[in-house]
Amino acid sequence: MKEAMSSALLTDHYELTMLRAALAGGGARRRAVFEVFARHLPQGRRYGVVAGTGRVLDALEAFRFGDAELEFLRESRVADERTLEYLASYRFGGDVYGYREGECYFPGSPIMVVEGTFADAVLLETVILSTLNHDSAVASAASRMVHAAGSRPIIEMGSRRTHEIAAVAAARAAYLSGFASTSNLMAGSRYGVPTAGTAAHAFTLLHDSEYEAFQAQLDSLGRDTTLLVDTYDVAKAVRTAVELAGPELGAVRIDSGDLGAAAGEVRQMLDALGATSTRIVVTGDLDEYAIAALAAAPVDGYGVGTSVVTGSGAPTAAMVYKLVAREDASGALAPVAKKSVGKPSRGGRKNAYRALESGTAVAELVTTAPDAPAPRGARPLLHPLVLSGEIVGREPLSEARARHRSSTAELPRLSHHLSPGDPAIPTVFT
Template structure:
């Protein structure tokens, strides 16, 4: 969801940033380096949580936020009153509009350590202040999408629904529903995610519905009267076995489904399936929703479960709530106009300088490596549009300040979901495992020729 204050072009997102981005711009305007052309790169040094792959998510949201990254009267007044920057910088920010270019991995794409997920080219002043918002979006959404992909792998052909809104901040909940959908979930309980991003919504009743009525039977009867026999009845408010019997008696053998939200799920699911079949409700589906994560879902693979509802775990990245990505300056022009590769050399936090082009090598359709071609500047990479036995990973997202609209909105979400389904098929078998390990494929750096 877009936050900010109104301005001529819509809602401003310009203050979704850290103070030091603007103080750097202020100082750069003073010393004359603000207009120096630069290349920033967003990447992860490693895969957070010992995951074997990561999933890029949030790109469409980020492009929308960049489109509205403008400093209106309210934003400028705040910066002036708080004495964040001087008057000359306020004048600069009043006319700010990103006019550079951004290339990056498609939303839904897999990524690995060192993958140049986003490359931002522009002047220092216009590119540096996008750092915080880019990291805020991609770190959160990619963490959720990576967890969701692992759950989708564990679930196999069984549907997954995201239902974690109450375990996240309100805007984060909508973003998480979007990221989970891209990575393989089929529906969300969040209506705003359905309205804004076109994600199918689901949900019937909570335990409070049953507790509201004088009896479980009365609650089930009222729900069936309202929603039809194809609804899903929550059967574990009191005694599960009695709940199942009551559900079938009220709705008939055509009952759509039952939901189980407690107990030892493999045992309970087997007992409920046997009871439903014994009552003639052989087509009634079983949904389980009790604090599931990818490991719990995998443990239910042999159980007679038809679908899963996941809440807390997916919206919090299943224990890894951020992807750990960083945004670093990797190349800049010098005083003479030539390009220089630059990199942070800190222990354990070093980066690799130079502009990069990325490719994924394949053997019979299976990924074998992430090849990153490195150059000091632009010229050497101008002809690097392919690599033997590999597919190119980067696409234009913003060209000369103009956002590529195809990646935004509901169409962008559906394209990202479809792309993810395709590229996940490239993972080697070891990449499908849920245990902590090294990345599924190595990242190989090579110099531009």
């Protein structure tokens, strides 16, 4: 889906500084290859999930400097007239290759490769990184939660715990990783993510009694609605709920206390009252560890907010955007690499493959040999997203969601352990 506004100023000042100097110095038109990769996974995590690629393509398509953007750059003296002239007609004309959304990644994986002139590619660093870092962090956390939940669905409900625009992206990323729905209506409208919502304690407190509150909700939404039962006394609320709705009551939600113990007690009450098909949904500061701890409890679904939109303690995927090759004096692409202490990079345009044995991933194979054939038993990970400036890699969110299921299914079992550990498979550079 196209962005409604220009994304050109979703960038850092220093990118315009480099462009200005490169135009003046003559290096702007040199061919260059930039690469997005993560030097490491969040501490103890065993895999990451690529998310945000579709949003990167939307942002790239909207990366245009109109009159308002150019006037701002002129008035703030960020750009001189030569740079403004270049920006006025800017259209990314290069190529982008990348891991498809939903794919798992590991330290050093060349998640996205941007090829073009230096001027073309350098401007995209911040908008690419801000999108991939946020969305991949959310998707990686969401994936762990989905595996902890097993077959039980999870509702994403973290909009009130993050920036309003980030909330929409987070809902998309969580759904990509297997969440069943979101409370965020913009995510439903923009990306087709299924939406769901119950009621807050405020609705119960609005009424003179819990009885009146439940009756009003049932009258409006029908028996399949979900009633919040922990505003006052849980046992009394459950009895009232079944009295009003009958055994066809859709679900009850518990939002506080010892959720495992409360779910057990509520299940017993519901069954005793004949509401054996009424579901129990639990919410309240859940993360993957809390969800795993509730595996034996009679819970039918979860609602997760703060933890998923903040990456469950890892709010960024720590991805970087580095120049790995540039045109030399002979016109050939020459590898370049940083030697900074603690922040090295590997030079050269790369290809990447997932090595499999009997359907199970055993290694991430990364090669700088441009014409090398794909290793036997491995599948390619880099796919064309943009060719000569034309977007070719858009896909429905449903495809990314399906890809994530297949990508995680081929990982070794230990990948899904919540205890701290090393990356599930090694990244091997050849």
